[in-house]
Amino acid sequence: MAPGHVDVRVTRDADGTIRIAAGPDLRRVEAYGDVVAVGPDFTRAVLDVAGAVLTWPVLGEPGLPWAEVHDAGRAQQWVWALYGERVAGAVHDCAAGQDDVRVTTEVTVLAGAAARLGLCHWAGRWWPTSHQDGIPALEPGLLGLELAALTHHCQQLFDDEGDQPDDCAAELIEEHRAVIGPLIQWWRATPVPTDLARHLESVLRLVDDAADNAGLDGPALRHLRSSLDGRGPAAASADPGTLFARHGGYALAAGEPLDTGGRVIARGTGTNDWRRYPPGLVDATENAVSWTARALGARRRIEVEALADPGAPVTGTPLVAEVHVNGGGPHRVPLARRDDLWTGQSDLSPDLPAAVSAPRIEVGVLLPGFDPGPHSPGEADGHAGREAVRTLVRRRLVVATRPPAYGVSPHDSYAAPFLAETAATAIEEDY
Template sequence: MPEASMDTHVTRAEDGTVRVGYEPAGPAFTRAVLDVAGAVLTWPVLGAQGLPAAQVHDAGRAQQWLWALYGERVAAAVHGCEAGAPAGVTVAEAEVTTLAGGAARLAFGHWAARWWPTSYMDGITRLEPDVLGLELAALTHQCHQLFDTAFGDQPDDCAAELIAEYQAALDPLVRWWLAPAQPTDTARHLDSVLRLIDDVADSAGLGGPSLRHLRASLDQRRPVGTSVDLGTLFARHRGYALAAGDPLVAGGRVITRGSGSNDWRRYPPGFVDAAEDAVSWTARAVGARRRIEVEVVADVAAPAAGAPLVAEVRVDGGRAARVPLVLRDDLWTGHADLELDVGQDLPSAAMPPRIEVGVLFPGFDPGPGAPGDAAHRDAVRALARQRLAAAARPSPYDDTHPGPFLAEIAAAAAVEEDF
């Protein structure tokens, strides 16, 4: 990202924290966040990238990167605010530095690892976590100035841990790098990521066959390898895991059907297809009983066991009831008798009840989001499609969004095979 400039506002809150810029609005899945030394940085995912907002809780620790991220004048303003200078000041033409570009890319990569809207229904390919994890390790090392290793309280300072967790993708990455006829930008991108990974591994004392193979490959002049098919190079989830569970039972009179809400914040990544209409339900009259049946399209990587995913059901705004879901083939399914208030009954099909169904993971769920969140989810899906389309023809990074990650390039190459 080339250097540029923009006005930046610096304020001090009553609790003593200092805010740089204005925090992006919108739900959590529209914000990319980095936990750095003495502060938390936030960028908007939707819209142009630029300087992040920062909530600085320890300006002393943050000084090591403030000047490199925002420039000298913003760093001085933060120090002044913490020391008791006027509560607000605007720094005209604050610099957008090289570190700011790298930090934005790292934050967006962490966002993709958490919020990428994988959807078989919507045709948005899954990003291979091993490939993304290794590039995040490289970017973390590249942005090492943001972190203070002496304290060990920044969860995003995890380059060595990422390599240890995801090194299964190292050999395929090396094969990709060695393959002939690579686009120039992709070859340069691969070379940079692999050399940064090697630096991290060397500094952290990591070892193993994959890392030794990487070092040996980097030490030689780059040989001409055989061509590779990115659609099959990396291990990918194909099909769905099977789990025990009772299938939905047909029968009874259908009273009404509908789609539920699919709030991404209410369950961990990798559980549910990100499509807006992934949650559906049917209300039936079975004799004197009233039953709700729920079907949720599973993510292709959904865990086969030990996952207490549930559906939350409300009838005409009444109290919420929870329906346990089990994974069978490509669906989470569950059914339960509806608990109605005294004297309440489900109306006939001519006057169907108002039924609200959502899916959540107990203990993880922060509660329902705002009504406007659906529009934000649509915008995120559009961004993912746009990025995959751009990744199919990799080009240098631009100022609007961080350029394609290796995982996106690989996913774009696999679109035809997977969908």
């Protein structure tokens, strides 16, 4: 096979779903049958596009995505640009009745841009912010505007049918208008022709074009247009650490301190499974969840603490701890935010009889209604995956302190740091 060429397999399921696997994913499909089942979901970037869902591994080189095509007619508008003409022909043949077609192709420009868009969505969902692990938070408005720019840059992947939640450029711009002014300041104060200046300008121009296409208007967008047209003085200086610093910090909530007392009969660390709650609630460190079981006469009580994310809401979030005693059914303990902790306690007397001297207790935190339930990968796989993700983001943050040359377009470079990553390295917080 010639250098730069990639093996691709296109198959058709009995229900008509067409699957595209390439490169490393092709080897996983042949080994496991379904690449999506390999590894925890927080190690994959996912993108919902016209007629299909695309998936990339975030650990390692992204290459061409795995695709699950449920509407081949709609997907054909982008398959040829993402995978090349041969793969588009194979999809057409499978849609017409063939079960298995193998071809070779090359990684396209759109493939690089789409992988970066998928990674940006992944960062918004799975970035493991942690004071304890030294991983700073990403400023959501800054990440949101770059996500809007990338979505517009990859607009070929979407159509007008309105069923693709990831085609959200206009909504993101509306949600994060307040960040446009600081982003302009950062750009106007960045020396040209540096790679960072080109990156900033590219994001701003794509945001402007996306807003114009969507018919958006307002003072922030008019200021953006005039700035891009060269009107107005350049900023003398603008430190992203100052422009985008988060000023929330920890605050007291309605939760009361734990009423400690009694004899400690067991204590331990719980499982911090990122999949069971939305981002921005719990510190992503592995030992964020801890618990203590106490005996108070004949009664048994469990006390749970979980490190809070600095941006977590002070009230109104029904976060709970799920407790299993000796393999029994779940017992849920409501948690309240106090300072930098989620805390809660509950009586366990029915589940933990007084005669049990060495109970086996398992504790995790979740948000009811969001929690997707049990997962197929074992906890050992989850732990290894979370540690691999921490290694990945630490490496990206190091790169963000000395960004590499992006080439023609930073949006096509998967490894290039996002603006939110670059800003995070400049924000002086206690990480």
